Amino acid sequence: MTAVTGTNWTAYDAATMTAREIYGRTLAQMGKTNKKIVGVTADLSKTTAIVHFEKAFPERFFNVGIAEQNMMGIAAGLAKAGLIPFASTMAVFASMRAGEQVRTDIAYQNLPVKIIATHAGISFGHAGTTHHCTEDLAIMKSMANMTVICPADGIETSKAVQACVDIPGPVYIRIGRGFEPPVYESEAYDYRIGKAITMHEGTDFTIIACGIAVLQSIQAAKTLKEQDGLSVRVINMHTIKPIDEDTVLESLKDTRRILTVEEHNVIGGLGDSVASVIAKSGKGCIFKKHGIYDEYATIGYAEDLYSHYGLDANGIIDQVRSMMGMEFEADENWEDE
Amino acid sequence: MPITQEERQMLEKTACELRLKIIDVMEWSGGSHIGGSLSCADILTILYFKYLRVDPGNPCWEDRDRFILSKGHAAAGFIPVLAKKGYFSEDELRTFNHFGSPFAMHPDSNKVVGCDVSSGSLGHGLSIAAGLGLGARYLGKSFKTVCLLGDGECCEGSVWEAAMSISHFKLTNVIAVVDRNRLMIDGKTEDVMALEPFAEKWRAFGFDVMEINGHDYTQLAEAFDKAWSATEKPVMILANTIKGKGVDFMENNVVYHYASADSQVCRKAKESILRSMGGM
Numbered sequence: 001m002t003a004v005t006g007t008n009w010t011a012y013d014a015a016t017m018t019a020r021e022i023y024g025r026t027l028a029q030m031g032k033t034n035k036k037i038v039g040v041t042a043d044l045s046k047t048t049a050i051v052h053f054e055k056a057f058p059e060r061f062f063n064v065g066i067a068e069q070n071m072m073g074i075a076a077g078l079a080k081a082g083l084i085p086f087a088s089t090m091a092v093f094a095s096m097r098a099g100e101q102v103r104t105d106i107a108y109q110n111l112p113v114k115i116i117a118t119h120a121g122i123s124f125g126h127a128g129t130t131h132h133c134t135e136d137l138a139i140m141k142s143m144a145n146m147t148v149i150c151p152a153d154g155i156e157t158s159k160a161v162q163a164c165v166d167i168p169g170p171v172y173i174r175i176g177r178g179f180e181p182p183v184y185e186s187e188a189y190d191y192r193i194g195k196a197i198t199m200h201e202g203t204d205f206t207i208i209a210c211g212i213a214v215l216q217s218i219q220a221a222k223t224l225k226e227q228d229g230l231s232v233r234v235i236n237m238h239t240i241k242p243i244d245e246d247t248v249l250e251s252l253k254d255t256r257r258i259l260t261v262e263e264h265n266v267i268g269g270l271g272d273s274v275a276s277v278i279a280k281s282g283k284g285c286i287f288k289k290h291g292i293y294d295e296y297a298t299i300g301y302a303e304d305l306y307s308h309y310g311l312d313a314n315g316i317i318d319q320v321r322s323m324m325g326m327e328f329e330a331d332e333n334w335e336d337e
Numbered sequence: 338m339p340i341t342q343e344e345r346q347m348l349e350k351t352a353c354e355l356r357l358k359i360i361d362v363m364e365w366s367g368g369s370h371i372g373g374s375l376s377c378a379d380i381l382t383i384l385y386f387k388y389l390r391v392d393p394g395n396p397c398w399e400d401r402d403r404f405i406l407s408k409g410h411a412a413a414g415f416i417p418v419l420a421k422k423g424y425f426s427e428d429e430l431r432t433f434n435h436f437g438s439p440f441a442m443h444p445d446s447n448k449v450v451g452c453d454v455s456s457g458s459l460g461h462g463l464s465i466a467a468g469l470g471l472g473a474r475y476l477g478k479s480f481k482t483v484c485l486l487g488d489g490e491c492c493e494g495s496v497w498e499a500a501m502s503i504s505h506f507k508l509t510n511v512i513a514v515v516d517r518n519r520l521m522i523d524g525k526t527e528d529v530m531a532l533e534p535f536a537e538k539w540r541a542f543g544f545d546v547m548e549i550n551g552h553d554y555t556q557l558a559e560a561f562d563k564a565w566s567a568t569e570k571p572v573m574i575l576a577n578t579i580k581g582k583g584v585d586f587m588e589n590n591v592v593y594h595y596a597s598a599d600s601q602v603c604r605k606a607k608e609s610i611l612r613s614m615g616g617m
Contacts, residue, residue, distance in 0.1 A: 038475065060475050062506070070464045070498035077468015080454065081476060082399060085468075101495075104458050105465060109446060 018178020020118045022154035024049030026161050027086055027116075028056040034165065036084045040064060042071040048088035048118045068093045072101035072113075079111035084165060087113055091120035091174050095136035102170075107143040110169045116161065120150075121211065121263030122297045123176035125305040129296040133174075138268025140172040141241040147171045147193060148241040150262075150270070152214035155184040156238060159191040167193065176212060176263075177302065183215045183236075196244040202233030205320055206251035206258045210237050210270050212306065213261035219313035224320055232320060240270050248277040256328075257286040259319050263311060266291040286326050290319050340558035344387070348554050351421065352382040353614040356583045358417040358427065360598075360606045366413065366433035368597030370442070372580040372587060374414030376518040376551070377485060380576055381418045383557045384483060388565065393423040396451050402480050403453045403469050407462020408487035408516060409443040410595075416440050416449060424451035460493025462486065463513060467499050470508035481565065483512045489521030492530045497542065504543030509567040513544070516551065518580035520591050536575055544573040551576025583610045 017025075031037045031053055039061040045051040054061040060083075064071045068089055075085040087094070094102065094117040106113045117136065124131045140148045147167055151157040157175050164171040189197070199214060200221045209217040214236045221232035233255060235247055251258060258278065260271035271289025278285050290310065297305055306312045310319065340348075355378050363369045385391070389402040406415045413433070420427040432438035439448035443457025454465050466484035473480050490496060503511050515535075523529050532538075539546045545567065549556040557576070564572040580594070581587030584606045587596075598606065 038472070062471055064498070064502050065505075067495075067498035067502070069460075069495045070467070070502055073461055073464020073495070073499065074468035074471065074502065076454075077465040077470070077482075078472045079468070080403070080465065081469050081472025081478075083472050083475070100458060101461060101464070104455070105461055109455050 017154060018049070019151065019154040019157040019175040019180070020049040020178055022158050023116055023161055023175065024052035026158040028052040030162065030165070031057050031060075034084070036082070037165070038062070038078050038083045038085050040071050040075050040078070040085055040087045042066055042068045042089050042093070044089050048090070048116065050086065050088040050116070053086070068098040069101050072098040073105050075113045076101070076105035076109065076111055079106075079113050085113050086116055088116045088118065090124070090131065091117035091133035091136045092131060094172075095133060095139045099139060103143050106170045107145045110145045112168060113170050114164050115170070115172045117172065117174050119177050120174035121176060122292070122305045122309070123212070123263070123302045125297065125300045125302045128299055132297050134263070134265040134292045134297065135268070136172070136174055137240050137262070137264050137270065138272075141273065145169045146241065147239070149173045149193065149239050150210040151175060151238055152211060152236050153180065153183040155182060155187050156191065159187065160193070160238065163191060163193050174211070180212050181215060183218070194239045194242050194244060196247040197236040197238070198233065199236050200232065200234035202231040203254060204231045204257070205324065206233040206235060206255045207261060207316065207320070208235045208237050208248065208251070208258060208270065208274050209261040210240060211263050213263060213311055213316070216306070216311060216313045217261055217316055220316035220320065223313060223317055228321070230320070230324065237270055237274070240273055243273040243277060245277045248274055249281055252278055252281060252283055252285055256284070257323055259316070259323060260289050261311065261316055262291045264291050265294055267294055284328055286323050286328065288319065288323055290316070338562065340387075340554055345554045348382055348386060349614065351386055352379050353610060355382055355414075355417055355421060356610045357607055358421070358430065359414055360584075360603050360610070362413050362417055362430055362433050363596070363598055364600060364603045365431050368595065369413035370410040370595050371413065372520065372590070372593040373408060373487060373516065373518065374411045375582045375584060375587065376578040376580045377408070377411055377516040378414055378582065379552045379554065379557065380485060380514060380516060381414060383554060383561065385418050385422050387558065388561050389483065390480070391422070391451070393451060396424060400478055400480055403482040405454045405462040405466050405482065405484040406444060406456050407484050408459070408490055409456030411487075412440070412442060412444040415444060419449065419451040422451065459487065459490040460495040463496055463499035463503070466511045466513070467503050467506070467508060470503065470511040471506060473510050474508070481510050481512055483514065485514045485516060488515050488517045488519065488526050488532060488535070489529070491515065491532055491535075500539070500542040500544070503571045508571050509569070512561075512564040512572050512574070514574040514576055516578050517575050518578045520580045520589070520594065522594050524591060539573045539575070543570060545570040546573045546575060548575045548577065551578035552582055583613050585609045585613070
C-alpha cells in the first residue's frame with residue numbers, strides 16, 4: 001500500500017484516496033495537537049473534504065454558506081484573533097470570487113490563513129469552464145506575502161498541508177479533484193516548501209513540472225530514455241512562489257533545454273516564474289512553456305482533457321522531441337546587430 | 338452604565354478637539370474624506386473614551402476590544418482618535434499622506450499602532466468582525482468587536498453575507514454600527530441606490546436594530562450599553578448623522594465627501610466647529 005502516515009496517525013491509502021481526502025484527514029489529525037487550527041468553508045465541506053476536520057472539531061469549524069467573500073473575510077478575522085484558519089473551496093472561487101478578500105484581508109495584512117483550493121486547473125473538466133481554474137497561480141503569486149504551492153499528489157498534499165502551518169503568512173495550496181495516480185510511493189522523502197525535488201535524473205534536457213504534470217513528466221522521461229536514448233531530468237517544482245531559483249539555474253547550466261509543464265494558462269504560472277529566472281541569468285536556453293494556451297478549456301473528463309491538451313506523457317514527449325530538434329542561434333548573428 | 342452630565346461634557350469637549358484635529362489633518366494631508374470623518378467623530382469619541390477596553394501602552398493586548406473601521410476612508414477621523422488616545426503623538430499626524438508615513442487615506446494595521454484591521458475597500462470589515470467574534474468565542478475570550486460601516490458601503494453585497502453569518506452564528510460579541518449620513522460620492526444614498534427601508538432590512542437579517550441620533554451622547558451611550566450586554570441577538574446601531582457635522586458650510590454638502598482646503602478655509606472650518614460647540 002502507498003501510504004501517508006504522519007507522526008501520530010494511521011496510514012492512509014494514497015493509491016485509492018484522492019488528494020483532497022488525504023488533505024481533510026491530515027488536517028483532522030493536525031487539529032488534535034494544534035488547537036489553533038480552525039476550519040472554514042463555503043458550503044463545500046464534503047466536496048473539499050475538510051469535512052473530516054469538521055467532524056473531529058465541530059466547535060472550531062465554520063460553514064458560512066455559499067459566500068466565498070465572507071468566508072475569506074471571516075478567515076482573516078479568525079487569524080486576527082490569533083488562530084490559524086484553513087479555508088477551503090474550489091480554486092476558481094478562492095482565487096476570483098473572493099480574490100479581493102484574499103488580497104486585501106489576508107495577503108495585505110500578512111495573516112496566517114491557509115487556503116486549500118480544490119478542483120484546480122481542468123481537473124473538474126466536465127463541470128464546464130465556470131468550474132475550471134487556469135488562472136489561480138498567476139493571481140495568487142502576484143499577491144505580495146503569499147506562498148503558492150501545487151503538490152504533485154496526495155502524499156505531497158499531506159506534506160504541504162503539514163509544512164504550511166510553519167509559514168507565518170498566507171499560503172495557497174492548489175489541488176485537483178482527485179483520482180490522479182500517486183507520484184510518490186511513500187512519504188519518506190525530504191519535503192521543504194520552496195525547495196524543488198529532482199524526480200528523475202538527466203543531462204540532456206530538463207522538464208520542470210508541478211501538480212499532475214509531475215507524474216506524466218516522469219513517465220515521459222522514462223519513455224524518452226527507452227525510445228530516444230535521451231537523458232531527461234524531471235524537476236517537481238511544487239512551490240511556485242518562492243520559486244527555487246538555484247534548481248532552475250542548475251538545470252539551465254547542465255541541460256540548456258528546459259520545458260515547463262503545468263495545468264494552468266501558460267501566461268502567468270509556473271512557466272513564467274521559471275522564464276524569469278532564466279532571463280535574469282543572462283544565459284541562452286531552448287525554452288518552452290507548456291500548459292493551456294490562453295484559452296478556456298473544452299468540456300470533458302479530466303483524463304480526456306489532459307490528453308487533448310498534451311498534458312499527458314505522450315503530449316510531453318512530443319514537446320521534448322520538438323525542442324531537441326531546435327538549434328541555438330549562432331553567436332555570430334548577434335555580433336552583426 | 339448611563340452617561341453622567343460630567344462624562345457627557347468631557348466627551349463633547351474631546352469630540353470638539355478631535356474635530357479641530359481632523360481639520361488640521363485635512364490641511365496637512367493635502368485633502369481628506371472630511372465629510373465622513375466628521376460625521377462619525379462622536380461615535381469614535383464615545384467608543385474610544387468610554388466603551389472600548391484598550392490599552393495604548395499594550396496595543397497588542399490579546400484581550401482588548403477590537404475596532405474595525407469598515408468605512409476605511411474615514412481614516413482622517415479615526416487616526417487622530419488613536420493619537421488622542423495616546424497610541425502615538427498628535428504631532429506625527431503632520432506626516433499624513435506623505436512619503437513613508439504610517440498614515441494614509443485608508444488605515445493600515447501593519448503600520449498604524451492601535452489599528453486592528455486594515456480597511457479601505459468597502460464591504461470587508463463586517464466579515465472580519467464575524468471572524469473575530471467566532472475566534473473570541475472559540476478561545477473563550479470576552480472581548481467585543483465593534484465594526485463601523487458607512488451607509489453607502491451597504492450597497493456592497495458582501496456586507497449582507499456578513500450580516501447573515503453574524504446572525505446565524507448568534508455573534509452578540511460583534512457590535513455593528515452604521516454611520517447613516519445619507520450621502521455617498523455621487524449624491525444622496527436614496528437617489529444613487531436606495532437603502533430604505535434600511536432598519537427593516539437589518540431586522541430581517543436577524544439584528545436587534547437601534548435607531549439613534551449619532552451625535553447625541555445620551556442616545557449613543559444607551560445604545561452601546563444595550564449592545565455591550567446583548568445576549569440574544571446581535572446589535573446594529575443605526576446612527577443617524579450629518580455628513581460634515583460641526584462645520585456649517587460642510588454639513589450635508591456632498592462636495593465635502595472628499596476635499597482639500599487651504600489654511601484660510603481650514604481656519605473658517607475651525608471657527609465654525611468652535612461656534613457649534615458653544616465656544617469651547
